[in-house]
Amino acid sequence: MIRSLWTGATGMVAQQTNLDVTSNNLANVNTVGYKKVRTNFADLLYQINREPGSPVEGGTTVPTGIQVGLGARVNGTSRITTPGSYEVTDAPLDVAIEGNAYFQVVLPNGDIAYSANGEWQRDGDGQIVTSDGYLLEPAIVIPEDGTDITISSTGQVYVSQPGDDEAQEIGQIELVRFVNPAGLRAIGRNLFRETAASGDPQIGNPGDDGFPTLQQGILERSNVQVVEEMVNLIVAQRAYEANSKTIQTADRLLEVANGLKR
Structure with a gap:
């Protein structure tokens, strides 16, 4: 009993x-x-x-x-890790990943973390950062006089500047995928760290070798x-x-x- x-x-x-x-x-x-x-x-x-x-x-x-x-x-x-619903925001730095992949983020100690949150901001130095101020990796700096930010489906970032007839490419957004994304370790703030269970990060450009593409002005909501x-x-x-x-x-x-x- x-x-x-x-x-x-x-x-x-x-x-x-x-x-x-x-x-x-x-x-x-x-x-x-x-x-x-x-x-x-x-x-x-x-x-x-x-x-x-x-x-x-x-x-x-x-x-x-x-x-x-x-x-x-x-x-x-x-x-x-199924995709959530998508919301059109038309904000130039809002970016949705059309598939299962992650952005790279630099933590204050220099380590790399991963996030599916594409709600990017621009800091006082023109750098693209998260809402908590963590830098996008690889770093992209928007010129002070840069306007009309355009992010292509394959991750190229373009801006227009006074005196230029064509938009200039200022950076390339890379994506990361894992063999077992469910094995990532959540550390809060929409960030993850790799573990032995997740496997090593595979880095590539959007649209290359099976990597998903990006959509500017759209956010992926929670699933x-x-x-x-x-x-x-x-x-x-x-x-x-x-x-x-x-x-x-x-x-x-x-x-x-x-x-x-x-």
């Missing part, structure tokens, strides 16, 4: 984590470039009271045995579906309640057993 108490508790703890993940998805429903996360569960160890296939009298074997599970746990969270996440909340709540019921039932049975001496 004590075993069922602990089994029910493992289910409640697992659903608490599931609720945390779902609530984070909902909190980021309007975060540009956010990719939703799914909770993965696994059953725990089993107590084998009789091994399947054990021999019995008459030369036969036990067909199933007796295997009692000891609960569940969260064994991972998977990031779903979170609010209705789907609300259903997940209901399922998590009901699963949590069901596990609590098993603990209550086990407690009542223990109460009956303790009352036998009276």
